[in-house]
Structures are given as C-alpha cells and as structure tokens.
Amino acid sequence: MSKSNNITLGVSAPPYLHWGKTIPSVMKELCIALLPAAIMAVCNFGPAALKVIGLAILAAVLTEAVCSKMTKSECRLDDFHAVYIGMLVAFMLPADAPWWLPVIGSAVAVGLGKMLFGGLGANPLCPPAVAWAILVFSWPALMDASSVVLNSDLLDPLYRLKYFGAADADANFTLASLLLGQQMGGLGSSQAGALLVGGAFAAVRMNISIETPIGFIVGVLLLGSILNVSNPTEYASGVFHLFAGSTLFGAFFLATEFGGSPSRPLARLLYGMIAGAMTIVIRVFGIHSDGVPFAILLANLIMPFLDMIRPKPFGAKS
Numbered sequence: 075m076s077k078s079n080n081i082t083l084g085v086s087a088p089p090y091l092h093w094g095k096t097i098p099s100v101m102k103e104l105c106i107a108l109l110p111a112a113i114m115a116v117c118n119f120g121p122a123a124l125k126v127i128g129l130a131i132l133a134a135v136l137t138e139a140v141c142s143k144m145t146k147s148e149c150r151l152d153d154f155h156a157v158y159i160g161m162l163v164a165f166m167l168p169a170d171a172p173w174w175l176p177v178i179g180s181a182v183a184v185g186l187g188k189m190l191f192g193g194l195g196a197n198p199l200c201p202p203a204v205a206w207a208i209l210v211f212s213w214p215a216l217m218d219a220s221s222v223v224l225n226s227d228l229l230d231p232l233y234r235l236k237y238f239g240a241a242d243a244d245a246n247f248t249l250a251s252l253l254l255g256q257q258m259g260g261l262g263s264s265q266a267g268a269l270l271v272g273g274a275f276a277a278v279r280m281n282i283s284i285e286t287p288i289g290f291i292v293g294v295l296l297l298g299s300i301l302n303v304s305n306p307t308e309y310a311s312g313v314f315h316l317f318a319g320s321t322l323f324g325a326f327f328l329a330t331e332f333g334g335s336p337s338r339p340l341a342r343l344l345y346g347m348i349a350g351a352m353t354i355v356i357r358v359f360g361i362h363s364d365g366v367p368f369a370i371l372l373a374n375l376i377m378p379f380l381d382m383i384r385p386k387p388f389g390a391k392s
Contacts, residue, residue, distance in 0.1 A: 239308060
C-alpha cells in the first residue's frame with residue numbers, strides 16, 4: 075500500500091508517487107493536459123461539446139460523493155480524480171449526445187469502474203473504457219458520432235478506411251486535417267494534434283509513465299506498417315492509424331491509467347505495445363472501426379502477467 079496527501083491507494087501505486095508528486099497536483103495537471111483537446115473540440119463541434127463535458131464531470135463528481143456516502147468511506151473529491159474521469163468519458167462521446175448519455179457514462183465509470191473495486195488505484199480496468207464499452211453495447215446508434223452529429227460535414231476516417239478502403243481514406247484525409255481534428259469521432263478523442271500536445275505536457279511533467287504511450291505508438295506503427303506493406307490498397311499506413319480516431323487519446327490518457335497498467339518499466343512498454351497492436355487487429359479484423367478502448371481493456375486483463383516480469387538481481391545465477 076502507498077500513501078500520498080493522506081490518500082491510501084489500492085493494489086497498484088502510480089509511478090509518479092516515487093517522483094514526489096501528490097495525487098491532487100497530478101490530476102489537476104492531467105486535466106490541464108486535456109484542455110487543448112477540449113478547446114479544439116468546441117472549435118470543431120460547437121458549444122454542444124461543452125454541455126457534454128460539463129454533464130460528464132458533474133455526474134462523475136456526484137457519483138463519487140454518493141458512493142462514498144453509501145460505503146461510509148472518506149469522500150476524496152479534492153483529489154480531482156473524478157473530474158479527470160468525467161473529462162475522459164466525455165471525450166469518447168459524440169458532441170451531440172443526449173444529456174443522459176454522459177451522465178450514465180460517468181456514473182458507470184466512477185461507480186462500477188472505480189468505487190466498486192475500492193477506489194483510486196484499486197481498479198483492475200480503465201474506468202472510462204469500461205463506461206465506453208457498456209454504452210457502445212447498450213446504445214450503439216447514439217455512440218456513433220456519424221449518425222448523431224448531423225450538423226457537421228466531417229467524415230470518420232476509420233469508417234471510410236474499413237468500408238471503402240485505404241485509397242478512399244487517403245483521398246479524404248491528410249495528415250494536417252487529422253492533426254487539426256477535422257475528423258468525425260469522439261468530441262475530444264479525435265483531436266489528434268491537441269492530444270499530442272497534452273500528452274507531451276503530461277509526460278514532461280511526469281504525470282504519466284512514458285513507457286506506456288511509447289509502447290502503444292510503436293505497436294500501432296509496427297503492425298499497421300506491416301499490413302500496409304503487405305497490401306497497401308487494402309490496409310492504411312501505420313501513420314494514418316496513429317493520427318486517426320482515438321489512438322493518441324488511448325496511448326496518453328487511457329492506457330496510462332495506473333490502476334490497470336503495470337508498475338515496472340519493461341512491463342509498461344510491453345503492455346503499451348500489446349494494446350497498440352490489438353488496436354490494429356480490432357480495426358482491421360473486428361467489427362468496430364476504432365477499437366482503442368476495447369484494446370486497452372484486453373491489455374488490462376493481461377496486466378497481472380506482465381507485472382510478473384522481474385529483472386534478475388545483479389550477480390544472480392541464470
């Protein structure tokens with residue numbers, strides 16, 4: 075067990091505690107890291123994006139307060155983790171989602187994904203990804219941004235790739251357009267350029283372990299490039315996959331959620347590579363055009379086995 079700022083963590087203490095940072099300061103800076111993507115989402119989708127973000131944050135905070143009251147445990151809203159979860163949930167929803175969708179999503183993420191397992195650090199799965207999966211299976215039509223956000227001319231690059239081929243995707247999207255978030259998808263998770271800036275800020279401030287996003291990006295680029303070389307007319311390049319959809323969002327903000335990620339550097343690198351490669355597998359061979367949250371949930375399940383990888387002590391016999 076580890077403690078920081080009078081907060082007791084569960085089975086997996088985050089690496090940043092070893093760097094002398096407190097949980098509230100880290101969560102505040104992670105929320106700041108998401109602000110560029112939130113601003114770009116409002117620019118690309120309009121004020122409706124603010125409504126979804128606000129409702130998701132409010133629902134996450136209220137759910138944690140209610141769960142703390144019901145379990146007669148200390149209410150820790152001042153650690154800003156509920157705010158952070160609310161923002162992550164909102165980023166995966168369509169900008170024009172009905173008001174109750176972010177409310178249910180955040181309630182599921184905090185109540186089922188976090189508090190049910192004992193709170194911050196004890197959750198085996200990424201809470202926002204759990205909420206996303208439940209919402210996708212329960213209301214697939216409302217989670218499809220292309221069918222919900224009707225007042226936009228943006229296209230979904232991964233949908234075009236899956237159903238019309240790599241040539242069509244390349245013809246409709248450039249690297250610049252993907253970086254500027256000119257693609258249909260989750261209101262924040264599709265803002266590739268802003269997420270890259272925010273992820274770099276989080277890494278520089280040592281709020282996340284850099285091995286996980288590096289591994290994730292390598293996994294996406296490597297498998298994506300192998301498939302592209304094998305059949306460039308059918309499979310898009312690894313670079314296209316990196317900046318299309320919610321790849322960077324997953325790499326920097328979902329996969330690094332410390333409750334479901336390994337505690338050792340080598341294990342985190344392998345964990346990220348597996349999640350990144352699974353993203354390509356789901357996109358190419360699965361029914362979902364994006365698949366990043368599903369890939370991270372699958373990687374969460376094998377995390378305990380990766381954490382068993384331990385270096386031998388210096389001088390030990392093989």
